[in-house]
Amino acid sequence: MRVHNRISRAHRRTAALGVAVAALATGLTTGTGPAAAQPKTAAAAAADCSAAYRIEQKLAGGTTWRMCWHYHSKAGLVLDDVSYQPKGEAKPIKVLNSGRLGQIHVPYDDGGAEYDDLTGQDFAKDLMPLAPGECPGGTIKTVKIPDPHEGENPNVKGLCTTTRARGHAYRMQGDTANKVYQAQGKDLLVYTVNQVGWYEYMTEWRFQDDGTINMNVGATGSLSPVDYDAGDGRGWPIGKGPKAKATSHSHNAFWRLDFALDGSTKNRVEQYDSTVSPPRGQQFAPTTKTTSTKVTKELAGDAKGYRWWRMVSATGKNKDGHARSYEFVPGPSTKYPGRSFTKHDMYFTQYNKCELFASNNPGCAGSHPKSVDKWVGGQTLTHPVAWVNVGFHHIARDEDQQPMPVHWQGFSIAPRDVTAMNPLTPAELADQNGNPMDGS
Secondary structure, three states, rough: OOOOOOOOOOHHHHHHHHHHHHHHHOOOOOOOOOOOOOOOOOOOOOOOOOOOEEEEOOOOOOOOEEEEEEEOOOOOEEEEEEEEOOOOOOOOEEEEEEEEEEEEEEEOOOOOEEEEEOOOOOOOOOOOOOHHHOOOOOOOEEEOOOOOOOOOOOEEEEEEEEEEEEEEEEEEEOOOOOOOOEEEEEEEEHHHHHOOOOOEEEEEEEOOOOOOEEEEEEEOOOHHHOOOOOOOOOOOOOOOOOOOOOOOEEEEEEEEEEEOOHHHOOEEEEEEEEEEOOOOOOOOOOEEEEEEEOOOEEEEEEEOOOEEEEEEEEEEEEOOOOOEEEEEEEEEOOOOOHHHHHOOEEEEEEEEOOOOOOOOOOOOOOOOOHHHHHHOOEEEEEEEEEEEEEEEEEEHHHHHOOEEEEEEEEEEEEEOOOOOOOOOOOHOOOOOOOOOOOOO
16 A cells, blocks of 8 residues: 555654754754743642653743643653642642643545554654754753654653743723723743654644633644645645645544543533524514533533533632633534544543543553544543544645645633633722622
């Protein structure tokens, strides 16, 4: 069978070295970030891990993110014990036990090849070293590859932690129209780059000062030159004339999130659906009604308009007495119908320590199913694990060469009632909680 976008490791290394030399020649990787921007030393309340594997950053708005990290032999970067402490909270609020990629499934449109890039390729082994210019204002940590290629140095300077501006966090005109309240948001950015064949995957986590966590995978690198042979309807002409047609394919990225809100894994899942009805009688406009459903058993869920899910703390409440939770905010997705495990957008499964990858899962013994869709077997959710599937159908274009611009896919989890007010609220508005008309 012909090989698609997988080349020999030796060729990959040669290509990567050539790119690095070219970048140095043009001055793109010179310079180091200021020491002040490096993550601070963790306080006693930080996650329980050694200094080398600890990340702590206090952002300009007063929010502190804390977490540990480790590197898995197949999943790559894993973030553990993730906590969020906005100003006004006496202690960190734990959000995740762990978060990481759960698979990148890549089927080709011509049916000639299909890959599970985490468990079927050398995703974790081929962690790319990062130059200082790729981590502006931050720190590049050394990662020890658990199962390196034979004869290769397992220590790779491949984990960037830095901060990045994201624009307006909020803007509000004051009551008297003579004052504008506004703030510029800041994020903690944590990322690695892993090479699989001609592709390079950027695994990016962004932790916002308002408590939101953004998870993205960006695919860049090169289009595979051995794939310029697609037939009509399965590719796109690249280069001079109509001959070289790059084969279209999908990237189905999964994330695995093990929540521990307020330090407990006994979280609950809730689904919300809204229905819109036409005006009745003397009503001026359509009406919308939202209903909630407690998801007590394992679920394979499909995203659609007016539907969303949240993970709710079993133990913690904010200062208003409302249960803390995190809402799943999906990004754009092209759902791939070709495999059973990619037919749904969300899976909630009961925790099982061997269920680690959404497809081609190698961790379970015997006849245990190999994909996440087969794990939804009706168990009661006492320790729910969330699996999020985001698809991208890549039909190449002329602009994809050379190198290929990053195309991103991902989602967010946003705090819902984690704090009683916006954690970035200015002091002079701190008393405006509830209905300002009745003074509550």
